[in-house]
Amino acid sequence: MWQLHQFTLCPFTRKVRTLLNEKDVGYQLVREHPWERRDDFLHMNPAGQTPVMVEPNKGEVLIDSLAICEYFEETVDRAAMINGSSANRAEIRRLVTWFDTFFYRDVTQPLLEERMLNRLVHRTAPNASRLREAMKSSVGHLDYIDYLLDHRKWIAGATISLADLAAASQVSVADYLGGIDWTGHAHAKAWYSAFKSRRSFRPLLTERVSGIEPPSYYENPDF
Amino acid sequence: MWQLHQFTLCPFTRKVRTLLNEKDVGYQLVREHPWERRDDFLHMNPAGQTPVMVEPNKGEVLIDSLAICEYFEETVDRAAMINGSSANRAEIRRLVTWFDTFFYRDVTQPLLEERMLNRLVHRTAPNASRLREAMKSSVGHLDYIDYLLDHRKWIAGATISLADLAAASQVSVADYLGGIDWTGHAHAKAWYSAFKSRRSFRPLLTERVSGIEPPSYYENPDF
Structure with a gap:
């Protein structure tokens, strides 16, 4: 299952979570406080920002909230959110x-x-x-x-x-x-x-x- | 023809121009100094930033360099620049x-x-x-x-x-x-x-x- 690294008041994570919920994509929340600048987190995302999504079984890592949204928009047909002409x-x-x-x-x-x-x-x-x-x-x-x-x-x-x-x-x-x-x-x-x-x-x-x-x-x- | 509002050292415009050139899309340059905050320009783009693209014959206005790049990536097949899996x-x-x-x-x-x-x-x-x-x-x-x-x-x-x-x-x-x-x-x-x-x-x-x-x-x- 996708793991979503985030903190409660991260506005970019809220955008991603709402999109995943609209599309019925499952995910687990993993608490991350980017201001602590943990080495493991910086190694995963040199920008040091949430959200980051990880699918451990597939070895996939998605970084940057817009790139994440575009990814699920491309791979999940349900509830298109970048739609129209x-x-x-x-x-x-x-x-x-x-x-x-x-x-x-x-x-x-x-x-x-x-x-x-x-x-x-x-x-x-x-x-x-x-x-x-x-x-x-x-x-x-x-x-x-x-x-x-x-x-x-x-x-x-x-x-x-x-x-x-x-x-x-x-x-x-x-x-x-x-x-x-x-x-x-x-x-x-x-x-x-x-x-x-x-x-x-x-x-x-x-x-x-x-x-x-x-x-x-x-x-x-x-x- | 598309008009591209820009100034010489705008890095975001350079990204858009290089993409348009790779795809062989024609455009005219229109000089815009966003720091002058011209009313007409702010009316077109409340963010007050270059680049902005206008197609007067179609009445289309494109704002934000990434949105512009995604637009031409979707509408022009040649020289795909957001490609692969x-x-x-x-x-x-x-x-x-x-x-x-x-x-x-x-x-x-x-x-x-x-x-x-x-x-x-x-x-x-x-x-x-x-x-x-x-x-x-x-x-x-x-x-x-x-x-x-x-x-x-x-x-x-x-x-x-x-x-x-x-x-x-x-x-x-x-x-x-x-x-x-x-x-x-x-x-x-x-x-x-x-x-x-x-x-x-x-x-x-x-x-x-x-x-x-x-x-x-x-x-x-x-x-």
Whole structure:
């Protein structure tokens, strides 16, 4: 069976897990804290990042969340998530990069560093001005989600796609860490509410990091 | 015809151009300086980055260099660059991300900011300690290319792939800006020398940014 090396609040792993769940691909979770920079993990992935997937019986190793998603998209027909015409597929991939790169850089990464790593590892107080900056960026990113959903049912078009999985994964980690103010973002809220009800995504919302509590509404599709 | 919005030393555009040249896809270059943040360009691509491709007759817009490469890989059969088994394709995509993300962050981006933007835009002197850091990272990245090529003829396996195009694009911009010390990197040097001779890549090496001269050996396959 595939082993998935990850930690609970890794947004890239959430994207991969949701895809695997949509496609009914089985996997075991293996806890990995990339900030510990374990030699064995760095040997497997010199980039030192989660997720990494290993199939010990086949000797296969998959690295980089987008490469992993493309792999299962190519090898499992069920629940296509990079679908439609070539132009649609380009729009899906553009938006996956948007959330993986820019939402992560502006919102999820500072929240993870200030609210998770500082608490669990460095044991220092979070940098308040960096958090304020992340909250401001979060509003801008939710505005953009609202804008996309004003024209479309899903993030990249008429059907659900990997862009929704990438967006919901980043949003859910930011939401866990108190980085999302839902006020005034009706489209984004309705979309995320529907997403929270999916069988592929619900199990992820039940997991907790010890010592860090999410907001009370975090798991609830009606919020 | 496709219009490609770009600037001369954009490493992501170099990857796309080399792919288009390998596949014999025609395009016109349109000069765009993303650091000027033109309203029209931001309207087209909210990420504010090059490359962007536009086909005015079809009304198609392609954004994000990887999404662009996947688009032409899907729509043009000639010169497949994401090829082989699913495992091979995952390894190609892992290494494209490696060069686009980590080589860029550690080497190309600081060189572009300190040696190009500071000179052309801010008119300030480069930050010497940041440049030293980039040079140190550059050695580490060339070591990794040597390591890959010790096991393989090309960066991701037995045949040329998008990983080579991504790697050579980053390396060529860093080389233009004096950020590559080839001493002691025999494998990387032999690989890049072969790459410099390709018809798809040679034209890019003849282009210059006014006011910034590359090293004398920059264009020469024997260096």
